[in-house]
Amino acid sequence: MAKGNIIHATDRNGVTVARICAEAILNETQVHAFGQALLALADVPGRRVILNFLGLQHLTSLALGELIRLHKRLAESGGELCLADIDPRIYELFSITRLDRLFRIFDREEEAVAALLAEGRAGA
């Protein structure tokens, strides 16, 4: 499990599903905790992570920066970061900044899990 309470991570047959346990990631404390928890997810090289945004209603560009850092760390080790269950208002932030091109985004967590598990089987 990731460190801290802002993210709760579980394993789904080799895929890490990390749920964000916050309504907002705005202030310095929240962003720092978020960044630390995300970096902990990259401790395992090659890890495939699905970050579930369900319930998250507000974030700022600082939090987007932390997501980019995790994406890069995972990609460098052969892993992958996927996002799922993003509120439409939050999704708009990804669209405006064109980060929807950088991140692999699924409507629902289950779709992301199914896709990564299928890819894992195909690559085995």
Place this chain on the structure above:
Amino acid sequence: MPHSLPKEGRGPSVPSHPTETHDAAGWTEEVLPTRLTAIRESERKVLARLAALGYGEDHCFAVRLAFEEALINAMKHGNRMEESRQVRLAYRVSPECVEIRVADEGAGFRPDCVPDPTVDENLQRPCGRGVMLMRSYMDEVNYSANGTEVHMVKYRANPVRGFPESGRR
């Protein structure tokens, strides 16, 4: 500009907590220390005024985001997190619009020279999206000539991105 924040010196006069004044034109002015946690209380007061005037969730979302980004920029990039520097904040909430001014004591910058964060070569940079988000969610975003002060306006009648029904009330 209809309202400009007064210039004040640095040093011992910087308050450890936000200070607040009001003027006859409806502006509330606050002097904040350069500390990201100082943003919370001011944000709470601005959003409470929006709620009291019946602004919807859409406009609250937009103003909250732009407010956060403007103050984060002022403290991190303007004042470079030096607590000896202050941030001057002014806001006015009317039934028609929300106006926010934020001024820092940094060296300033040229907003038109901020690299476009949406082009491929900048997409993986973790910083540089605040100004773009402010422009996306507010109707007017104007900087002073030296870039140390920003004035933002969100009109109630105008829609908010990501909220299909917004601005129609």
